[in-house]
Amino acid sequence: MAATIYDVAKRAGLAVGTVSKYLNGRSMREENRLKIEQAIQELGFKANILARGLKGNRTMTIAVVIPTYMAIFFMATTTILEDILEQANYRILIFGFDRNPQKLRQKLNLARERMVDGLILFASYVGAEDLPILQTYLQEGIPVVLVEQGLPGIITDTVRIDNAHASFRAVERLILDHHTRIALVNGPEEVAVFQERRQGYYDAMHTYHLPVDERWVLSGTFINAGEYAAIRKIFETPQPPTAIYATNYHATIGTAVTLHERHLRIPEDISLIGFDHFDPMDAIEPPLTLVEQPVEEIARMSANLLLKRIAGDYADFPQTITLNTKMLMRDSVRKI
Amino acid sequence: MAATIYDVAKRAGLAVGTVSKYLNGRSMREENRLKIEQAIQELGFKANILARGLKGNRTMTIAVVIPTYMAIFFMATTTILEDILEQANYRILIFGFDRNPQKLRQKLNLARERMVDGLILFASYVGAEDLPILQTYLQEGIPVVLVEQGLPGIITDTVRIDNAHASFRAVERLILDHHTRIALVNGPEEVAVFQERRQGYYDAMHTYHLPVDERWVLSGTFINAGEYAAIRKIFETPQPPTAIYATNYHATIGTAVTLHERHLRIPEDISLIGFDHFDPMDAIEPPLTLVEQPVEEIARMSANLLLKRIAGDYADFPQTITLNTKMLMRDSVRKI
């Protein structure tokens, strides 16, 4: 069995209360501090998190809940989140809900059972049925930060990006380079984030009085073969587009691969602006012009906001932080 | 505050002991069972996992420890693992260690603090410094299942695949189709798994008396641009290879993309056999011939083995299960 605080106390010749104080960073006689440190060292003592949590206060644990483990954006953000929170001495529990609102409900319950001190929820793919339990969190005073988007009736802090504006700028960039026939390869449109990204596309097209050919407006998950066939079809129309704007990681890679397969050169034959910037994308030649999400900043803002609430600081609550994307100008857009 | 077992007992007019028995599925008077169920219902009672764990027995929690969150193989396996273990009423805690043995040590400590009932460790990228704590797990009687590979001195169950044989068969397939100049795009060679995959390549080449041109034997992580440049260089040699065998997901995608970029047609100009089969790969045209890992079976075997040990069944311990990969014959290999 692992050593307990009693073992440490005995070995140090002190009482458990004193050891506990040491563990919680209170002041004490230097001499005793050393004794305790030595005892801890010798016994390889590690405070038992369960007992700590049971006592009712903090478990020093934060739940990070994401739609799926299989998407790089979520995992990249989670990785950074973990680093940041670890520095504040918090641990994270990762829950994926497979883009399934029903499963989400269950995961949120699990997290609550574990008495997490806070919740960071990537809020795309959340369903109406998940709202009540989120309310429960808030009622119980467990801070919640929503990432990606807000949720109806859930009054809490939110960290998001300027989806519509990001799209607008990307499409505008193409238009300013004299493209007029621009296709959209969008994520699943039941998700608010992708509705916004599509809206930005429409806004740009309308602003510049360009017609939108609905056959060029695609949407889907782009994780299976069928959907890529749709991209290929875009080029079977008589006057195919001269540029494509893809609105997420998969769509971007899939589109680039599809273009290469058809021996359409980027950007000579067709221009492409993608979305997201993760390592594997740089395998693509030429380096793509991309809308880059500030992944690190999203993580940092979410973590800090949550920690602030956990610390009891509810000034300026609730806050919605909208972060700006960057256009990474590289070599996949050609001026016509 | 959430309802406790005392609240339930009071509402049902019974003692906590009785309610506890109900929760643990022991027999009891039908009439009381109903009372308890109703009370639980009305109060929305959920047993507190922390208190349960503290009491010393099972936490019904299993740690799944993986080298990185950012690789699809690990996340796909973890997703399935979670499903399977959930059906056995276990929860999982996911820990990524960023391919950093030092971080792994820390994560293994975290998992132990949480008193997990078992550990599933993806053992590539584990360092010598991590071995002692693994021993601690075993000494404390916490079952450990190693996935991908065994570890020196760690006597426990292992679930792995036939890496060398898989490679042998893939390369042999190319040879039988009369390829003689075959390049290898391998994962990082400090990892045992990739040493084995490379060995299979060498074995096949030697078996068929084919010379290996070391300039065509590449290895790396293939998650950044520089490494892809190396693939391109393969084709700048005077007599370039006619076929490539790539040994993991990233290497496969990266190679396919690179080939397309150079307008080398698959399989007309060059044949390709890849490794792993996940959805996004099917974006590539033509459908690639692949070595397919039995991801689901890996997860199932690991989970079942672990559950068996947790249940105290140590017959046939330790066991090493070597699962067979499948060759998915599709359209990326040409008979010369």
Place this chain on the structure above:
DNA sequence: TTGTAAGCGTTATCAT
């Protein structure tokens, strides 16, 4: 500053 003891929510061991 330090020691003592109650209490967190459960399970398990006793009696009853």
Place this chain on the structure above:
DNA sequence: ATGATAACGCTTACAA
């Protein structure tokens, strides 16, 4: 079959 109570490892009054 059920009820009362100690114990799990920790934190936190409160007392010394």
